[in-house]
Amino acid sequence: MKSMKGHSDIIDDEGNLFGVINIIDALVVVLALTVLIAGIGLVLMDDGESSSAPTTETTNVTIDLGTQPEYIVSQMSIGDSYSPSGNSDLTVTDIYLAPQGESARVMVRAELSAPYSGETIQYSGSPPRYGRQLELLTETYSAAGTIRDVGGGADLTTTETEVVVRANLSETDARRLSAGQPIRVQGREVATIESVTTYGTDNPDTKTVFLGLTLQSVAYGEQQAFGEAMVRPGASLSLPTEDGLIKGEITRVGATTQRGQPATRDVKLQLSNVSPLLANSISPGMTESFGGETVARVSAVQRQNATIVTRGQDGEIYERTHPINQDVTFTANLSVRETDTGVTFKDQTLQQGRVVTLDLGTVTIKATVISGYR
Known part of the structure; x- marks a missing residue:
């Protein structure tokens, strides 16, 4: 109870x-x-x-896709996108083409969207570092490339860069070049020929051509690149034309003409101990010309029997007159360029004793500079 x-x-x-x-x-x-x-x-x-939960951020990268065939390039367009994982996205914001041999080198600018962690985004599990390989897979094509730049805007930084390129071409190919001619890759204009200067060589079938060009180059930091070449003197450059590929070397950056100011000089030249056939083949009025431009014009010509030096049986040195061969001294008005370091002809400094080559149409000669080069 x-x-x-x-x-x-x-x-x-x-x-x-x-x-x-x-x-x-x-x-x-x-x-x-x-x-x-x-x-x-x-x-x-x-x-x-x-x-x-991590926040999502974006950054821009430049991806070098290397050389790509035409059928891949034709499918590429701004706005192409790819998602390697559920929280990472890549969107193409700009496309750059440049020649590399007979192929096209492709650079794309892309926006990466991914979770932000550790002071950077984690695109597909890791930061977008320089040198990292990225894939671009769409419904119509696949490509892979290397990150060359990180950060910045959505567009590639391109610049019109002026250069002079030297190339050895056949006479036929040289005649096909003209100022104002565009250079295209997969139908897109990537360069323009601003000037063409052509010189004869030792081989009458080969011409040395100096091309003044404006290139659409892309910036890597403080350097400019065009295709696989960094734009600097001495770099090799490939230029596709409708008639074939031009392979040349950059000789100048920042201008479309050769060094110095154009001028003319009456230069005295000499051929020594040549056959009468060659001596008589040179006459006043002969010119080296190409495309309507005259590079050299012969004026006065003098001939005399060549003087040779022989050693007698007694061991003494004697100066004799050659019974057949001749020395030819002539004056030629040369198209030169005046530079701070001297006068140049065919991009070579004129000095006493310098040997210059003249393609006079019916004969090609190598003559030694005697005077008139200053």
């Missing part, structure tokens, strides 16, 4: 808890508190999860 009395102290005969609250109402209050606490816990958990 004592146990029953203790129980009645907690719940009375009318079912009230401690004689104050009905037991049913108390259970309802407890259930409501339980639901409220559980709800607060869920809210706090959601807040914790959302605050720890």
Whole structure:
């Protein structure tokens, strides 16, 4: 009976808890508190999860896709996109083409979108570092390349860069070149020929051509690149034309003409100890000309028997007149360029004793400079 009395102290005969609250109402209050606490816990958990979720950021990269065939290049366009994983996206924002041999070298500018962590984005699991390989897979093509630049704007930094390129071409190919002629890669203009200067060589079938060009080059830091070549003197350059590939060497950067100011000089030249046939083949009025431009014009010509030096039976040295061969001295008006370091002809400095080559149409000669070069 004592146990029953203790129980009645907690719940009375009318079912009230401690004689104050009905037991049913108390259970309802407890259930409501339980639901409220559980709800607060869920809210706090959601807040914790959302605050720890990484944010998504973007950055721009330049990707060198190397040489690509025409059927790949024709499918590429700004806006192409690829998602290597659920939280990483790549979108092409700019495309650059340049020649490399007979193929096209392709650079693309792309925006990368990925979770931000560790002071950089984590594109497909790792940061977009210089030298990293990235893939570009679309419904119509696939390509892969190397990151060459990170950060900056959505467009590639391209510049019109002026250069002079020297190339040895056949006479037929040289005649096909003209100022204003565009250079195209996969139908896109990447350079323009601004000037053409052509000189004869030792071989009458070969011409040395100096091309003044404006290149659409792309910037890598402080350097400019055109295809696989860094734009600097001595670099090799390939230029596709409708009639074939021109392979040359950059001789000057920052201009489309050779060094110095154009001028003319009357230079005295000599051929020594040549056959009468060659001596008589040179006459006043002969010219080296190409495409309407005259490089050299012969004026006065003098001939005399050549002087030779022989050793007699007594061991002495004697100067004799050659019975057949001749020395030819002539004056030629040369198209030269005046530079800070001297006068040049065919991009070579004129000095006493320098041998110059003249293609006079019917004969090609190598003559030694005597005077008139200053």
